[in-house]
Amino acid sequence: DDIFLFANTAVSGTNYDVTGIGHYSFGAHKILPRDASDIVGATAGPNFVTINGIQNTAAPSGDSPELGNIVTTRGVVTGVLLFGPDTGTFFIQDGNGAWNGIYVFESGTIVNIGDSVEVTGTVSEFFNTTELTSVTNITPLGTGPLPAPAVISTLNASLEDYEGVLIQVQNAQNFLNANTTPNPGFGQWDLDDGSGLIMADDEIQPYALTAVAGSFYNVTGIAHYSFSTRRIYPRDLNDISLVTGIDEISGIEVNVYPNPVKNNINFELGINSFVVKIIDVTGKTVKTNTSVDNKLTISTSNINNGIYFYSITDNSGNIIATNRFIVAR
Secondary structure, eight states, X not given: OOTTOOOOOOOTTOOEEEOOEEEEETTEEEEEOXXXXXXXXXXXXXXXXXXXXXXXXXXXXXXXXXXXXXXXXXXXXXXXXXXSTTTTOEEXXXXXXXXXXXXXXXXXXXXXXXXXXXXXXXXXXXXXXXXXXXXXXXXXXXXXXXXXXXXXXXXXXXSGGGTTOEEEEEEEEEEOOTTSSSSOBTTBEEEEXXXXXXEEOOSSOOOOOOOOTXXXXXXXXXXXXXXXXXXXEOOSGGGEEEEOEEOOTTSOOEEEEOSSBSSEEEEEESSSOOEEEEEETTSOEEEEEEOSSSEEEEEOTTSOXXXXXXXXXXXXXXXXXEEEEEEOO
16 A cells, blocks of 8 residues: 555556555555555566466356466365376365366375465466466465365366366266266266266275265265366265265155065155156166156066165156165065
């Protein structure tokens, strides 16, 4: 502030070294230069840009407004890749929600989740992923609070807004992938909460989990884009939890009985037409039946004992309810 009436016109986007007296007035902390000599155009270091300033873009391409610029930014480490050719590279985030995370393509400096760091590098676009590359400096700033995961749909997890951001998808079903295999392999598995697919991957945490096709999960992780696929990277086993039962997703009354099942399983809903799929633990659909009113009985006499899942949808394919049940005779 110019309380001391110095003659200076600051140029937006320019770095300065400023000397002055710390002061507080009109609800703001300030520095009060005493004369023009207290303000010197800095010659060292690139401009500081927040992660949001790097990522937030209206460009149809999704390219950063800082593309090609050398910038300095700060954030808290949310995840470090532990496997693959990019081992040691990491993600940082500053604040919660969309546009506030970024991938740092630098593996020479050891960082850990929760570290607060300042990073200087070049803003690049690598196959539609905004990254900091050619990193020249990583300065530790201590530790910082981890951001809260943004709870979003599996469809929104595929948006540019959440690239590099800690997210959580809920009640997402592990579906068969496009190659009609139970899961894509290589520690990858597809998730869909009914809005669209997102792929979970184990590049950060080698989670000891065999995703069961047809089961529902809550998954927390970092949204990323690689190999032409939008992904979510869980960080540890606590980021993955099996949802043991989801009923009345759409608010429609659902009654399913008995469980365990011997020869028949009954479905009673608050609508007059619906479709029920019975899915085994490998993800294979073993039965599909459509109701003609609000009740449906499906015979289980010709399927083996074991754990199965039912998925109830309306005639448009929207999920109404799902859960698992046991056939035991």
